[in-house]
Structures are given as C-alpha cells and as structure tokens.
C-alpha cells in the first residue's frame with residue numbers, strides 16, 4: 157500500500173514541485189526576535205600575575221557572544237551595576253532607522269548611568285559574517301567587548317563550502333593598570349598614554365609573556381577539516397598582523413560582507429575590523445604543533461606595545477598514538493616588520509567585494525556631494541601655566557580638517573530630533589581643509605588645531621564621495637577610520653597627496669571592498685563612497701582609541717526622507733537622559 161502511494165506519479169509531481177520551489181525559489185524566511193541581557197558588573201581577572209577588577213558583561217571576559225541570523229531582531233537589555241557611565245555600540249550593524257540603538261555616548265544616546273538600564277532594539281538587515289559589540293564611552297571598551305555572529309538566513313548557504321567548525325578569535329589589549337586611569341592621566345598631562353602590557357587572543361596573552369603560559373588560547377583541530385575563524389580586532393590602539401605557522405588562511409568575508417576569496421600567509425586587521433578566514437588543516441596528523449601570533453603594524457612616532465601574542469593550533473592526538481608523550485616541535489610564524497607599510501598596501505589592494513548576482517556591490521556611480529577631510533595629529537597649548545608632556549610642552553590633539561571634536565554634554569541625536577541644536581552642535585563642519593598645504597610633505601610650523609562640535613548635514617539619499625587624507629603633522633600615521641550607520645565602498649587609495657585630476661581615473665567602481673572601517677594609509681589617502689540612506693546622526697572616528705580621545709572624530713546628520721519609511725522613528729521610552 158505505502159509503496160504504491162510513494163510510486164504514484166501524482167505524489168512524485170508534488171514532491172518534485174516542492175523540491176524545485178524550495179531549491180530555486182527559497183521562500184523569504186522572516187527573522188525571529190532574540191533576547192539578551194547584559195549585566196554590567198565588576199569582575200576580578202588575573203593576567204600576567206596582576207589581578208585587577210574589570211568592568212565586564214555578565215562576569216565574562218571577553219563578553220558573551222551574540223548569535224543571530226540575517227533578518228533577526230535583537231532586543232538586548234543592558235543593566236548598569238557599576239559606578240561608570242556605560243553605553244554599548246553594535247559595531248558595523250547598519251541600524252537602518254534604528255539610530256537610537258547605535259550606542260556611542262553623547263552622539264546617539266546619553267550614557268546608561270549607575271542603576272539604570274536600556275533595551276537596544278534593532279534588526280540585522282543585509283549583513284552576514286562577523287561583527288562585534290563594545291562599550292562606546294571613554295576607554296571602557298578595553299574590557300567590554302564580544303563577538304556578534306551573523307549567520308545567513310535559514311536555508312541560504314555560505315558562498316563557500318560549509319566549514320566543519322566556527323571559532324571566534326578576538327584580539328584585545330591588556331593593561332596591568334586601569335585603562336580609565338591611563339587615559340585620564342594622558343588627557344591631563346597632554347602626553348601620550350602609557351602603552352598596554354600585552355595583546356590577547358580571546359582574553360589570553362599566551363606563552364610569550366612572563367607569567368602567562370597558563371593563559372593561552374588553544375585551538376584544538378582534527379586533520380583534513382576546514383575551520384572558519386571569525387577574527388575581530390578589539391585592541392584599543394593597534395593594528396595587528398596575524399599568521400598561523402605552516403598554514404594558509406583563505407579570506408572570505410570582512411566586516412560582514414563576502415569577498416572574493418584569496419589566500420594569504422599573513423593578514424592585517426585594524427581595530428574595528430573583522431575578518432572571516434577559512435583554515436584548512438593538514439590532511440595527516442603532523443608531528444608538530446603550531447603557534448598563531450599577532451603583533452602590531454605601527455607607523456606613528458609614539459611609543460607602543462611592540463609585544464607578540466601567541467595562541468596554539470594543536471592537532472588532536474592520533475588515535476593509534478596512545479600513550480605517546482613525546483614533546484612535539486613547535487613552529488612559529490614569521491610576521492612582517494612592525495613598520496611594513498608596503499605589506500599593508502599590498503594586502504588591502506587584494507580585498508574585493510564578492511559582487512555576485514546574489515551579493516551585488518551597489519557602488520554609488522553618480523556622486524551628489526564630494527568631501528575632502530584631512531586626518532592626523534596636532535597640538536593645543538597647555539591648559540595650565542605648567543609645561544605639558546606633548547610635543548614641545550604642548551598637549552597632543554588630533555583632528556579632521558583641523559577641527560578637534562569637542563564631545564557635547566547632551567546627545568546629538570536627541571538634540572537633532574527635537575530641533576534643539578542650539579548650544580549643542582553646529583552644522584558647519586568644513587567640507588575641505590581651510591588651510592591647504594602639502595599634506596604629506598614638510599608639515600606647517602603651526603600645528604595648533606581648532607576645536608568645536610561641528611557636523612555635516614546630508615539630505616536623505618545623498619550619494620557621497622569622501623577623500624580621507626593623512627597628514628604628516630607629528631608624523632604620518634595610518635588611521636583606521638570607522639563610520640557608524642553605513643558600509644562604504646573603498647574605491648581608491650594611494651600614497652602622497654590625493655590628486656583630484658589624476659586619481660579618480662583609477663577608481664574601482666565595479667567590485668571595491670565594502671566595509672565599515674578602513675585604514676587611511678600612512679602618508680597617503682583613501683577614497684570611499686556611500687549612499688546616505690539612513691536617517692540619524694552618525695559618528696565617524698579613528699578606531700585607535702587614543703586618537704579618538706584626542707578629537708579625531710566628527711558626525712554626519714542624515715535628514716529624513718519624504719516617505720514614512722524614510723524617517724527616523726521617535727526615541728524609545730527608556731532612552732537614557734543626561
């Protein structure tokens with residue numbers, strides 16, 4: 157009986173039709189709502205034989221993973237049980253019409269004060285890969301950070317073979333001192349902040365530091381498998397090179413955007429960036445273990461933490477090798493020199509959007525507004541009659557178009573939304589440097605910056621081209637610029653001064669990399685394009701935290717469009733107040 161039903165042509169037609177419909181026309185699957193609770197509290201942590209009390213989420217360091225699918229809504233309740241003011245940023249999430257949930261303190265919200273809570277409410281649209289969350293106030297992100305893992309919609313495969321396992325790998329920076337005290341002191345003296353004592357992988361400094369061998373990240377693998385490593389650079393102030401001895405990495409996704417896959421021994425990742433790589437393990441059990449290491453790429457003139465963090469790639473014991481306690485040889489990767497700018501340029505040139513029919517690169521072709529911003533360091537005079545510890549007794553500053561951003565005491569988004577900008581911000585950010593000079597040549601004698609809370613206003617759907625030009629003031633330096641609320645396309649980059657007559661001819665408008673954080677080359681420039689299709693107030697800043705503290709930041713206001721679905725909704729009732 158059963159067999160005859162299964163063999164009936166009608167049944168086959170139904171099954172075949174269902175199969176064809178499912179495989180050729182996958183039904184759009186609606187996302188689900190996922191709830192998380194983040195209790196911000198103190199926790200004692202020991203690293204490098206120093207125990208200190210850190211601000212953590214749910215007593216975890218690094219913080220908890222958020223796992224969601226593209227299309228899901230997230231409701232994350234953050235409760236502040238510590239004395240510090242807190243806000244959390246969901247780094248790289250587009251926040252389409254949910255700017256109230258973006259998180260940078262005094263930009264989109266007032267901080268969550270002691271005893272208060274706030275529910276971040278947003279939906280993940282058109283992104284898949286790895287992003288991350290971190291505190292966005294002062295230097296608290298040094299211990300408040302964790303991964304956001306965005307899986308494709310149910311039933312939609314990766315554009316590469318499904319990996320055997322997926323592993324987040326987060327780089328951080330450990331200070332034996334309290335990082336809040338480090339930045340407070342630096343801003344008082346005007347000098348550079350003390351550098352970190354170690355880099356970490358998933359919170360662990362590893363065997364190359366004193367008193368740290370117990371705190372080593374170990375990736376246990378089987379031979380002949382493919383692992384997806386979700387790399388995140390959560391370090392405060394350092395771009396990092398990363399490599400695994402005797403293994404090749406295939407880059408498949410950056411900043412939650414698929415890329416044209418390519419293989420590399422070593423990669424570069426700036427603070428704020430994420431990189432998904434496939435690691436194919438050797439087909440046979442090797443009689444060796446392998447270090448994975450990261451150390452900084454440094455272009456500035458200041459002091460920095462030049463140490464190396466290591467984790468261990470360890471193959472499981474072969475099944476027939478019972479009882480073998482032979483100590484295996486350990487291989488260490490060779491990383492580029494600390495100042496290897498040609499490696500950096502070479503590596504970033506290789507990144508291209510996948511730009512397939514399913515995952516197109518919607519590069520703005522027609523530009524409505526062009527901007528030229530210089531980014532770099534500068535000085536201000538000492539605020540007291542004492543000598544400051546910055547260059548020649550001044551204070552270190554950093555600026556965009558020579559404006560060092562002054563943090564407001566009220567949140568910009570509320571001020572904008574309620575039409576009360578008076579005394580909070582000015583919409584007069586310079587779209588071009590007021591004083592022009594050879595930006596990458598001999599710097600001007602006067603290195604003093606101006607300051608203010610200045611913004612650029614963009615009508616809804618403006619298509620923007622922005623040139624970010626490094627300056628040599630106090631030394632040319634790579635600056636990882638991060639834009640909130642958008643991905644942008646990196647259409648061009650080069651060394652020296654941007655040439656508006658020559659350089660645009662070489663722009664890639666076909667498959668440029670799309671991302672949320674880009675390294676402005678040391679002594680060079682980068683050209684980015686984005687469509688301002690997301691109403692709100694959007695922060696843009698260097699993701700080297702010390703430069704942000706010195707004022708290398710500004711914000712864009714994107715106005716509402718005419719249609720109801722082009723407007724920013726009113727703020728949620730629990731939005732913190734200043």
Ligand SMILES: *[C@@H]1O[C@H](CO)[C@@H](O)[C@H](O)[C@H]1NC(C)=O
Pocket residue numbers: 198199200209
């Ligand atoms: C951290 O350690 C200190 C000193 O030992 C102790 O007083 C405190 O209760 C600990 N805090 C936590 C959250 O465990």
Ligand SMILES: *[C@@H]1O[C@H](CO)[C@@H](O)[C@H](O)[C@H]1NC(C)=O
Pocket residue numbers: 231277278725728
């Ligand atoms: C989250 O935001 C959406 C869109 O603005 C809104 O419809 C929904 O009511 C909000 N949910 C909660 C729990 O606040």
Ligand SMILES: *[C@@H]1O[C@H](CO)[C@@H](O)[C@H](O)[C@H]1NC(C)=O
Pocket residue numbers: 401402442443444487
């Ligand atoms: C690892 O690489 C080193 C240096 O290239 C080489 O000498 C060694 O044989 C390799 N070992 C294994 C197990 O692949």
Ligand SMILES: *[C@@H]1O[C@H](CO)[C@@H](O)[C@H](O)[C@H]1NC(C)=O
Pocket residue numbers: 462463
């Ligand atoms: C790191 O810097 C210290 C102090 O400047 C120096 O002694 C050391 O040789 C440097 N280490 C490396 C690996 O460059």
Ligand SMILES: *[C@@H]1O[C@H](CO)[C@@H](O)[C@H](O)[C@H]1NC(C)=O
Pocket residue numbers: 493495497
């Ligand atoms: C990089 O550092 C090395 C060693 O300190 C130095 O010799 C070299 O000139 C530097 N290269 C660049 C491009 O700054």
Ligand SMILES: *[C@@H]1O[C@H](CO)[C@@H](O)[C@H](O)[C@H]1NC(C)=O
Pocket residue numbers: 498499502
């Ligand atoms: C640039 O990358 C290519 C391909 O990986 C490599 O052959 C070349 O040596 C690299 N050049 C530099 C300057 O690193």
Ligand SMILES: *[C@@H]1O[C@H](CO)[C@@H](O)[C@H](O)[C@H]1NC(C)=O
Pocket residue numbers: 540541542
């Ligand atoms: C200037 O320095 C003197 C001596 O250190 C001190 O007494 C005075 O208060 C300072 N004035 C200001 C404005 O900081």
Ligand SMILES: *[C@@H]1O[C@H](CO)[C@@H](O)[C@H](O)[C@H]1NC(C)=O
Pocket residue numbers: 547548603630
């Ligand atoms: C500091 O002063 C010295 C000597 O007056 C000068 O050569 C140098 O360029 C100055 N540096 C800065 C950063 O202003």
Ligand SMILES: *[C@@H]1O[C@H](CO)[C@@H](O)[C@H](O)[C@H]1NC(C)=O
Pocket residue numbers: 594596597598
């Ligand atoms: C800018 O300075 C650099 C470095 O000194 C020099 O090579 C270049 O020719 C200068 N450009 C202009 C336009 O003066």
Ligand SMILES: *[C@@H]1O[C@H](CO)[C@@H](O)[C@H](O)[C@H]1NC(C)=O
Pocket residue numbers: 601
């Ligand atoms: C800058 O300072 C140098 C040395 O102090 C001086 O020779 C030069 O004329 C100054 N340049 C300008 C444009 O003021």
Ligand SMILES: *[C@@H]1O[C@H](CO)[C@@H](O)[C@H](O)[C@H]1NC(C)=O
Pocket residue numbers: 562606607608
């Ligand atoms: C801004 O610049 C003015 C004038 O130089 C200065 O008095 C003020 O202290 C600066 N404000 C900040 C926050 O740096």
Ligand SMILES: *[C@@H]1O[C@H](CO)[C@@H](O)[C@H](O)[C@H]1NC(C)=O
Pocket residue numbers: 239240241266267269565733734
């Ligand atoms: C926390 O934020 C509020 C509102 O901006 C501010 O008044 C207060 O001084 C801040 N507290 C601390 C400890 O920073």
Ligand SMILES: [Cu+2]
Pocket residue numbers: 634635636698699700703704708
């Ligand atoms: Cu910077």
